[in-house]
Amino acid sequence: MLSSTSTVSVLGKRNTSNAITNKQLTVATEDVLLLVQKLQSSLELEVIFTHLLDHIRSLVPGCRLLYSLPESNINLPIGGPVLKHQCFYQLKAEQEQLGEIRISNSSKLTDYELSMVELCLSHLLYPLRNALLYREAIRNARQDALTGVGNRFAFSRNFEREQRLAQRYHQDLSLLVIDIDYFKRINDKYGHLAGDEVLKSVAECLKSVMRQTDMIFRYGGEEFTAILTKTDREGALVIAERIRKEVEKLTVTISGNDIKATVSVGIGSLKEAKDSQALFNQADDNLYLAKRGGRNQVR
Ligand SMILES: Nc1nc2c(ncn2[C@@H]2O[C@H](COP(=O)(O)OP(=O)(O)OP(=O)(O)O)[C@@H](O)[C@H]2O)c(=O)[nH]1
Structure with missing residues (x-):
């Protein structure tokens, strides 16, 4: 169900026999359009991931999210500490590494839930990339290029x-x-x-x-x-x-x-x-x- 460019790659194997059907996909797509609007409404990482988690929680109540991008010192837990069952995804847009996202839950996610999560994530990439560029621009505007301390x-x-x-x-x-x-x-x-x-x-x-x-x-x-x-x-x-x-x-x-x-x-x-x-x-x-x-x- 992911585009052929495979911008969100799933790490680990899972059984896809119960994956999303075409009908479910149509309903889900309408929902996802609303999500896309929300994701595009901010350049703040925390706001974007909160919208994303709210949306995923309408499918998987109580789940949590952890976004990390070590090279930029970002480790952003949303919704609480990581729970026992986890699935994680490497986020990539046009060969650009955008970090890793970990969805965790107290019980194992079904294939349907995983498919829905992946559908949401495929819409996250460009808002996320914009937010990271914005963050970088703000940082550069406040940092002394030579020494790395504030300017x-x-x-x-x-x-x-x-x-x-x-x-x-x-x-x-x-x-x-x-x-x-x-x-x-x-x-x-x-x-x-x-x-x-x-x-x-x-x-x-x-x-x-x-x-x-x-x-x-x-x-x-x-x-x-x-x-x-x-x-x-x-x-x-x-x-x-x-x-x-x-x-x-x-x-x-x-x-x-x-x-x-x-x-x-x-x-x-x-x-x-x-x-x-x-x-x-x-x-x-x-x-x-x-x-x-x-x-x-x-x-
Ligand atoms: N290498 C380098 N030199 C710089 C930079 N910015 C300013 N300078 C130099 O810092 C020097 C400051 O000299 P002064 O203001 O005379 O002060 P000082 O020689 O430290 O003398 P005192 O402050 O009185 O002890 C100048 O030669 C500037 O050209 C920089 O980014 N890199």
């Missing part, structure tokens, strides 16, 4: 939001502005590509210290920012010192050259600032003091 646009949005939340709920919030010291010298001495490698290594180092990769951003050039939610100045000082020490330990080896780098860090904390602009200025002023004080230090 300045993402920083502004997150920073505003976190600052508003912190003020509304009377919580601490701190900001680190982290700048690589004498970075121009690294570029001048070892070349721009080597400079890029240093930027990447420093970003990796920040990620490993912070463990909250979505709150680290490349603000521009050789300057990074880190938003520390529920963290007061003292807590921020501990993290900033850890960052400083870890970067100091770094050695980036390029073309036989061992390149060392250090960072200066300025801290801002919401208690001492009235809004996000004041908080940023405070961190930036402290960064300036750290630079003036000799670099490789936290202020």
Whole structure:
């Protein structure tokens, strides 16, 4: 019953003797047209899979769905954790891998139910592909291409939001502005590509210290920012010192050259600032003091 291009391939064998009849297929197709409309109404994966599961549940009540695409770090359970009986499908549109979907149920699905599930899935592919492209575009718009951390646009949005939340709920919030010291010298001495490698290594180092990769951003050039939610100045000082020490330990080896780098860090904390602009200025002023004080230090 699947098209000859076999865009949805079933893994595992099953008996097809009780598969869908032509009459059932006609009724099902009308239903599926409604489903198609719903699937095309959103570009959000969660919304699309919720519509799909709602539809499949009208045939198999209580079943659950798990969608995964490991290369994009997507693991999306819908309707609850996976149940005992499972069937899974590799999703593919025109040779493009779109991940795997797992339908699970407390009892084994009949051949008729499986046929209906497959009918639904064959209509999922293009809405799913569009949603994945959309997700990728959004990610690219928010991510710094060189280092993989958030870009300045993402920083502004997150920073505003976190600052508003912190003020509304009377919580601490701190900001680190982290700048690589004498970075121009690294570029001048070892070349721009080597400079890029240093930027990447420093970003990796920040990620490993912070463990909250979505709150680290490349603000521009050789300057990074880190938003520390529920963290007061003292807590921020501990993290900033850890960052400083870890970067100091770094050695980036390029073309036989061992390149060392250090960072200066300025801290801002919401208690001492009235809004996000004041908080940023405070961190930036402290960064300036750290630079003036000799670099490789936290202020
Ligand atoms: N390799 C590389 N260099 C960059 C990038 N963006 C900015 N830069 C360089 O970063 C350097 C920043 O230099 P400055 O602003 O003088 O700062 P600095 O040399 O780090 O000195 P201090 O901040 O005062 O310690 C400039 O040479 C820029 O060209 C990038 O994406 N890759």
